[in-house]
Amino acid sequence: EAQVTQNPRYLITVTGKKLTVTCSQNMNHEYMSWYRQDPGLGLRQIYYSMNVEVTDKGDVPEGYKVSRKEKRNFPLILESPSPNQTSLYFCASSLEGAGRNIQYFGAGTRLSVL
Amino acid sequence: AQTVTQSQPEMSVQEAETVTLSCTYDTSESDYYLFWYKQPPSRQMILVIRQEAYKQQNATENRFSVNFQKAAKSFSLKISDSQLGDAAMYFCAYRSAGGTSYGKLTFGQGTILTVHP
Numbered sequence: 001e002a003q004v005t006q007n008p009r010y011l012i013t014v015t016g017k018k019l020t021v022t023c024s025q026n027m028n029h030e031y032m033s034w035y036r037q038d039p040g041l042g043l044r045q046i047y048y049s050m051n052v053e054v055t056d057k058g059d060v061p062e063g064y065k066v067s068r069k070e071k072r073n074f075p076l077i078l079e080s081p082s083p084n085q086t087s088l089y090f091c092a093s094s095l096e097g098a099g100r101n102i103q104y105f106g107a108g109t110r111l112s113v114l
Numbered sequence: 115a116q117t118v119t120q121s122q123p124e125m126s127v128q129e130a131e132t133v134t135l136s137c138t139y140d141t142s143e144s145d146y147y148l149f150w151y152k153q154p155p156s157r158q159m160i161l162v163i164r165q166e167a168y169k170q171q172n173a174t175e176n177r178f179s180v181n182f183q184k185a186a187k188s189f190s191l192k193i194s195d196s197q198l199g200d201a202a203m204y205f206c207a208y209r210s211a212g213g214t215s216y217g218k219l220t221f222g223q224g225t226i227l228t229v230h231p
Contacts, residue, residue: 033219042120042205042221050217058218059115090159101147101209103219105159 002027006091006106013081014114021076021109023091031094032074033058033103034066036087043090049074050096081113116141116215118208120222127196128230134181135191135225137206145211148182148189153203153224162204165189167211193227201229 004025013019025032033048035058045058049068063085065077074093078085088110092103117140127133139148150162165173165182172180177197181190193200206222 031217033217035221040223042118042223043207044221045219048217048219056217059220088157092159101211102161102164103149103159108157 002104004091004093004104004106006089006109008109009107010110012112012114015082016080019078019081019111021078021089021091021111023074023076023106024072025074025093025104026072027093027095027104028071029093029104030071030096031101031103032068033092034064034074034076035090035092036060036085037090037108038087046076046089081111083113085111086113087111116143116146116208116210116218116220118206118220118222120204120206120225122225123223124226124228126228126230127193129196129198131196132192132194133196133227135193135204135206135227137189137191137222139187139189139206139208139220141187141208143210143213143215147209147211148180149207149209150178150180150189150191151205151207151221152200153205154199154201159205163191196229198229198231201227203227 034046035043047066049055091106094103146167148165152160177194203224209219
């Protein structure tokens with residue numbers, strides 16, 4: 001089944017404790033992206049990747065890191081989480097090219113930083 | 115930077131009626147994509163409809179259609195014959211089709227749609 005898989009689905013942590021949210025897709029998509037969703041703000045892009053070893057900042061990259069060493073994986077790293085990073089996070093992927101660019105989303109990760 | 119604005123935080127409609135959700139955007143680009151996504155209580159993001167800016171014809175998907183006004187930078191979603199299952203948060207989104215912003219995707223704030231039986 002074609003899908004984007006995020007883990008974990010729920011995470012409670014404390015300020016300053018490094019964490020990684022994994023994202024994997026099995027559709028051979030070039031493009032992958034991370035978003036955070038907050039009430040009244042919609043989804044905001046954190047980082048995106050056009051292909052392996054190619055990443056770029058979205059609108060809210062501060063406090064986050066990403067890497068794209070393999071095409072299928074795009075982990076989101078919070079080196080020192082803070083309470084303002086409490087949010088709902090989504091990973092998404094898509095094929096690139098004319099007539100494509102339709103993003104498939106993971107199920108979301110609810111993160112609470114205490 | 116591109117911005118997307120959904121000016122209706124909440125909308126409601128009677129079952130079987132028609133409702134239109136508004137979206138405006140600001141960009142200096144000529145080539146881009148526009149999307150409407152649906153987010154039901156399960157939180158899953160589901161693509162509803164997609165429009166390419168170079169196409170003048172409005173996109174349609176069954177009961178869903180858009181009114182794309184490129185000059186006015188408007189992209190509204192019309193839902194016909196509304197069903198209870200249409201109740202969700204709806205997001206409008208913009209994506210650059212090239213240039214230095216290629217890959218960036220901007221969402222609006224969302225509109226909560228309630229469907230009354």
